[in-house]
Amino acid sequence: MSTRNTPEVDPRRDLRYGLEEALDGEVPQELAERMSAHTADCPECADEVERLRRLKELVRRSCCDTPAPSELRDRIALQCRTVTVTSTDADGTTVRVTRTSWSS
Numbered sequence: 829m830s831t832r833n834t835p836e837v838d839p840r841r842d843l844r845y846g847l848e849e850a851l852d853g854e855v856p857q858e859l860a861e862r863m864s865a866h867t868a869d870c871p872e873c874a875d876e877v878e879r880l881r882r883l884k885e886l887v888r889r890s891c892c893d894t895p896a897p898s899e900l901r902d903r904i905a906l907q908c909r910t911v912t913v914t915s916t917d918a919d920g921t922t923v924r925v926t927r928t929s930w931s932s
């Protein structure tokens with residue numbers, strides 16, 4: 829049972845629970861504004877916000893910040909269906925045969 833969105837909850841508790849969502853922009857604008865107003869005069873929560881913000885920044889930087897472009901994903905998918913066979917003929921000629929299977 830979630831009480832996160834119940835207005836009657838102790839405001840500190842309420843804010844604490846919503847901090848992470850607020851940083852992700854996952855809370856209603858009104859609540860986000862209430863939070864930033866609160867952190868302005870609550871060093872405890874301001875610290876928590878700062879900590880979370882840094883953590884998220886770190887995570888964002890360590891992951892690829894741009895999602896793989898669709899062409900790249902297509903290329904990867906294509907490679908999965910492409911088999912390259914390298915064989916050497918009796919006369920020493922290297923033959924590479926690339927077969928692409930379009931069946932999924």
Ligand SMILES: [Zn+2]
Pocket residue numbers: 840843866870872873874
């Ligand atoms: Zn606070």
